[in-house]
Amino acid sequence: MLRLSCPFCGPRDEREFHCGGQSHIQRPGPAEAVSDASWGSYLFDRINPRGHHAERWHHSFGCGRWFNVLRDTTTHHILAVYAMTEPVPDMVQSDSVA
């Protein structure tokens, strides 16, 4: 069971949340300049890393708001929780957080 800290409500069990997948995906544009390959890549390709992953979470059974989580996909350690508008925190040296 993950314990996620909603920035608005505090720590709650993962049952209250829904994971919205990879964060910080940029939609390519302008539309008329986007090739089929880059549009397909935008829609479907994912980095799917073995290790740190920046992802969106939604507090579905709570405040209903979105936020970002940096999580390790091999250990499920939560490395950082940050706002939707913030960039990914640089965690290279701080693997031992969690």
Place this chain on the structure above:
Amino acid sequence: MREGLKSAPAWGAAWRDAAPGPAYDVVIVGGGGHGLACAYYLAKNHGIRNVAVIEKGWIGGGNSGRNTTVVRSNYYYPASARLYDFSVDLYEKLHSELNYNIMFSQRGMITLAHSRHDMEAAVKWVGAMNANGVATRMLTRADIARAVPFLDMSADARYPVLGGFAQEKAGTARHDAVVWGYARAADRLGVDIIQNCAVTGFMRSADGAIAGVETTRGTIACGRVGLAVAGSSTTLADLAGFRLPVSSYALQAFVSEPIKPVIDTVVLSLATGMYVSQSDKGGLVVGGGLDHYLSYAQRGNLPVAGNVLGALAEQFPALARVRLLRQWAGIVDVVADSSPILGRTPVPGLFINCGWGTGGFKAIPAGGTLLAHHIATGDPHPLAAPFSLDRFSTGALIDEAGASGIAH
């Protein structure tokens, strides 16, 4: 019998635990069912015997040893129906093909409909499957009550059963036997099976084509490489320098203590996504949906375990007190349209078999045949052609997500 009582000293190993050679015609990465089957069919169907299967752990230790052994072809779209039905047909003959008892038991699969909407969907699916040549039939409430006596069919059931449908030629097979059977048969045709050998990189020639693989046991030169590594597909694609539309999730499964026979088919509930069959040893083999966030940890989370086992206890009240022996998870490679990715990659000489998601076991003979065909001939097998990687830019998706009632 005598050998069995003496720890079988005279029987010997069923395959050689080979050390890596300097060069092969083809290297298959991944010693699961798909990889071993591919090596076997390369040797058997195409006469390419200078082949190595390299496996980072031990053969059959990944998803081939972590599935729930169900084999079925009740898919919605024609391309999927052809692919999976081809696989079931190969499974039917596999014991004699490999001279190995894979314990394939065509005990049928029953999908339960719990609402008017489920029933409408079931009628649509059965119509499509029969039109595609996959025999399925609608079941009434009475049919299901007779076939699955332990199911809660009472008037006040939490998940009332209105009807359902069945694929009679679906069933289960012994997963380890499938792996061991292909391993032994491939070994006898000259394939080297190399365990504890993880890929760390790919060697490329001046024109960018595959020239070999770098491994934890040294470099191995080869002309072509096939990847059959399920949940690790992205990790290897990263090493080769291309991106895949794959997400890796944990899929859990559970097995109970052995009990007397109570379920002689495979039962799947559309309402809860839970499905259950009973192994020949008597253990209930139970599965359900995915853990819905990326995971490379081969263990499942508690909320999904609660949902799956809660559904079992609710729908089979008499089984609620049965104790579990084991719980585990495999890392499955999920694709947006819940269909596999078969064939060439952006790297010349590198071919892939991935994206089977939650249902790779049933497709082992087909996946091996089709990957071998593409590696040997350079062209996709007609059954594999619709499942190429470029469908994600052409838009020709084969969207089986939910199309056949399985919670992918």
